Amino acid sequence: MKVFALLLLVVVVQDVNSEDSCTSSLNLKNKPLFDISSFHCVSVWDEQGYILRYLQTDRKVWSFVISAPNSNSFIGMGFSKDGKMVGSSAIVGWVSNDGSSTMKRYFLGGESSAEVVPDQGNLQLVNMTSSIIAQNSTIYMAFQLNTQVTPTNRLIYSLGPMGRLPSPVNYQLSQHRAHISTFFDYNSGESKSKSPYGNLRRSHGVLNMLSWGILIPIGVMVARYFRQYDPIWFYSHTTIQSLAFLLGFVGIVCGFVLEDRLSAHVDKHKALGIFILVLACLQVIAFLVRPGKESKVRKYWNWYHYTLGRILIILAAANIFYGIHLGGAGTAWNVGFAVTLVAFFSISIVLEIRLWMTK
Template sequence: MRDREMKASSSLILVLVSLCGLAASVSSQSSSDSCSSNLNVDGIRFDTTSLTCISAWVSENFILRYKQASANTWSFVLSTPSTDSYVAMGFSKNGLMVGSSAVVGWVSSGSGMMKQYALDGQTPAQVKPDQGSLTLLSNSSMIASQSNRTYMAFQLAVAQPESGLIYSVGPSGFTPVSPGYQLIQHQDMTSTSVNFGSGQTRTQGTPYTRLRKTHGILNMLGWSILMIVGIIVARHCKQYDPMWFYAHTAVQTAAFILGLLGIICGFVLEHKISASNVSTHKSLGIFILVLGCLQVMAILARPGKGSKVREYWNWYHHNVGRILIIFAIANVFYGIHLGEQGQKWNVGYGVIIGLLFVTLIVLEIQKFRK
């Protein structure tokens, strides 16, 4: 009798385990999506048959389905894991966020909202709702949460969409609210390039990375780091006359040449990426170059030590150099911000500049004491 009870109990446990496993399997299948599964979402307002499916963002399990519905109409359905923030899909000419337009959607308290945003800059104020270059067909947009997935569907009136697609997901717990519907910085993002004909997609890095780094490093070395070294040599090494003058001239000449090459790289880069948000950075760079040219001209017109105007020349030469360095440092930090290089570049450059200024201050204190 006891053996029968034990066998019955064992059988019951096995049945329960099997049922739990089946339920978990069903739950897992219902909460996942892949290109091998059928799209069965309520509320999509256009035909979803024969959609091409790609794994848009593997690490975040973003699935994109699309097709050309007519000569000037493209249909898109973006599937993402359910989130308590926004999801976004942007269309970019060069793979960059700035200058592109994005469709952004979120589900909050059971209701969904979709808006187009113009990504004019990196600050929240420059990400503008209800603006952008995309032409969304009226009554085609829909966002819904179903089976632990968020589905964002829309149609574009365009002959050929931009092949640069950008995806992002907002920080947990945040959804835009009226009246401004302002976004805050995304939690994560990726930039991809898609061949809509073949369905091939690849994650792409920032375009012209090497040229960007060359532009930044040359300007860092030229207009700020070496310029400060040249000032230290001129101000605190005069006991080694005339070697201090030759060293100062050599360092500043090298700084000017490197800075000039950096600015040339900047013009080439601007032409290649057709950037629309670098006007301030470019203007500051030209201003710095003009100051550098004035310094070179001043060296060529340097009066002798006994000249009556030597004092005024010294005042001009020293202060133009200081103004140049202040603007150069500010523009380098601004360039790092525009290039979206992150904290590593800011910290690295800041540490170098900080060490140079500490050295200068220590030398100034020693000079004052003497």
């Protein structure tokens, strides 16, 4: 029994040691083509297990080893002037199923795969020093840069889709499944991965949630359940909806700006947002041309106004949840908005019952 426990302990220790980390020494069977024994080590992307080892090994040479779990995907490290992927240069590497490894330079000229050009960019690699090593389910990508100055602090890391490695025909990269933009201090080894344009993100999310997800439903409830307080209900309804429209418009503009700055691919979210804005504009136009109460077409106008408003609320709620998902805002935002909708729904049921009882 003691022997079995000892063997189990050895297996566990070996398994732990097989995981790459900065707390243990790096023992590679196949050594990189340059000495890495005195390199600094920093965890730069905890979510994906990316670790960066680096050192200025000569007056004009900076050496790097980026490691990540080998998930049958390419890994990339980019050097950017402004933290954006577009316009940056990157080193990308992968290990094929047959054990062969590939590392190439890329210039990220645009958002599409066709604009990510291999063997281009402003990174000057030191000849005969680049290598890729796969060991213990981890891939290590080692390279050296010839540079007159310290490399840019804006470092970008990317992870490709599983099982879709670049073809040796053209080495075209597929759209990455995850990436992160960081600010790296070479002196302290501190890597900050603060979400870019955080204030703009929050403004976009909060304004749209407040307008389309909260104020619009409140305005609808006022018009539906408080008509006995005429004309207060009418002025309250128009004021609330007008405020919601203005806030929502600003929120959507923030979304356009955010998409441009992040070079984000959010086509579905964007299309839904534009459609919701169009519906809101139609409601404004309908309000301006509404017929009089005694008009024969007033009931059709009421049906139109009612139906369009409900469609807008449903689509807005769905798009808000989708936006929370895209922004990675977390469970708290989902729960908070869901609780708000449940509260609105519960209040509406109570008021609807009261309305039918008074008829």
